[in-house]
Amino acid sequence: MSETQHLLVIGAHPDDCSIKAGGIAAKYVDAGHDVTFLSVTDGSAGHHEMGRTKLAARRRRETEAVAETLGIDYDVFNIPDGLLEANLKNRERLIRYIRRVDPDLVLGPRPNDYHPDHRYTAHLVRDAAYSLIVPNIVPDTPALDSNPVIGYVADHFQKPSPFEPDVVLDVTDVEDQKIDALHCHESQMYEWLPYTFGELENVPEGEDERREWLANDGLGHLSANTETNVADRFREELKARYGEAAGEKVGHAEAVEISEYGAPLTDEAEERLFAF
Numbered sequence: 316m317s318e319t320q321h322l323l324v325i326g327a328h329p330d331d332c333s334i335k336a337g338g339i340a341a342k343y344v345d346a347g348h349d350v351t352f353l354s355v356t357d358g359s360a361g362h363h364e365m366g367r368t369k370l371a372a373r374r375r376r377e378t379e380a381v382a383e384t385l386g387i388d389y390d391v392f393n394i395p396d397g398l399l400e401a402n403l404k405n406r407e408r409l410i411r412y413i414r415r416v417d418p419d420l421v422l423g424p425r426p427n428d429y430h431p432d433h434r435y436t437a438h439l440v441r442d443a444a445y446s447l448i449v450p451n452i453v454p455d456t457p458a459l460d461s462n463p464v465i466g467y468v469a470d471h472f473q474k475p476s477p478f479e480p481d482v483v484l485d486v487t488d489v490e491d492q493k494i495d496a497l498h499c500h501e502s503q504m505y506e507w508l509p510y511t512f513g514e515l516e517n518v519p520e521g522e523d524e525r526r527e528w529l530a531n532d533g534l535g536h537l538s539a540n541t542e543t544n545v546a547d548r549f550r551e552e553l554k555a556r557y558g559e560a561a562g563e564k565v566g567h568a569e570a571v572e573i574s575e576y577g578a579p580l581t582d583e584a585e586e587r588l589f590a591f
Contacts, residue, residue: 320588321349323418323463325409325440327432328396329358329374330503332389333381335468336422337493338486338569340385342591345489350387351416354378355409355436360396361507367395373502380499385492399431401438410443411456418463420588422571425467427475440465444576464584465577469545469570480570481580482589483545483552487567494530504529545570 322343326332332340332352340350358374359367375391382389390412394405413421426437444465450458470478486493497504505525509515519525546553546568554562571589573580580588 318587319348320419321351321417323351323353323413323416323421324468325353325355325421325423325436327355327399327424327430327436328361328503329354329378329391330497330500331424331433333493333496333500335424336569337385337496338489338567339422339484339571340387341489341492341496342484342486344386344492346591350385351418352378352381352387352389353412354389354391355405355439356394356396356399356432357391358396358503362502363507363510365502370502371396377500377502381496384495384499397432399435401435401442406439406442406446407453409439410446410453413443413447413463414453414456414459417459421463421465421577422468423465425470425472425478425572427472428470429472437467441574441576444574462578464580464588465574466571466580467574469572471544478570479572480549480552481573482585483549483556483568483570484589484591485546485553485557485561485565485567486569487565490530490567493567494526497529498526 320343322340324332324336324340326335331354340352343350357371359371362370365373378389378391392408399405421440423440424433424437426434426441428434428437444462446452447459448462467478469480472478505518509518519528546565549568549570550562553565553568556562557565578584
């Protein structure tokens with residue numbers, strides 16, 4: 316990764332990018348490259364006590380904290396959480412946005428997912444992909460010269476097809492940066508997700524204790540797709556990439572499945588985009 320690369324991670328909600336690709340983002344930043352996170356909705360639905368207006372403002376402040384913590388840019392569309400549609404207006408908005416960012420690599424969710432916002436975010440990215448290079452589509456924003464590589468972040472859904480990684484990356488050495496980013500999402504990590512999983516009473520009160528809980532037991536309770544699970548699920552791929560001994564020791568990993576709708580992941584592209 317000698318030349319400066321630009322990673323764009325697109326999530327449906329403000330915490331999605333940090334959960335699914337916070338490690339890869341930290342790797343990019345440590346290597347001197349550029350990272351942008353985009354939340355397609357404002358995250359205003361996910362709370363058991365706060366209303367939409369206050370929650371949206373709080374979620375935006377949390378993304379600003381993530382941006383400062385990781386050293387990245389973070390944008391949030393003003394589309395209400397839970398009300399995202401894969402329509403022409405939103406597609407054109409995303410095309411404009413991706414063209415302005417001009418990324419080398421785009422990461423986002425797969426279209427088979429439990430949450431409609433996740434599904435529609437994936438559809439919007441896929442629908443935008445080819446159009447990024449078509450000048451007569453959204454002509455008010457210059458088209459890209461070539462499509463970026465587009466990848467899906469890991470999930471655990473099996474139907475209609477399971478996640479099949481093309482690249483599995485060891486992010487153990489940037490675990491602290493990723494946990495620091497997740498710690499910024501207070502309303503999600505320590506309130507909403509514990510509430511939905513029936514774990515709210517187990518969340519510590521103190522900030523240091525909360526971060527320790529999040530780094531140790533918290534994510535295991537809150538997500539079926541933690542970094543550890545990714546490493547365990549794709550242990551053989553890690554061994555193939557890093558060698559038998561090193562691959563066996565990986566504690567935290569993130570994985571990417573390449574989409575057919577973007578540029579192909581050639582050997583040169585993989586070396587350029589994932590040479591950690």
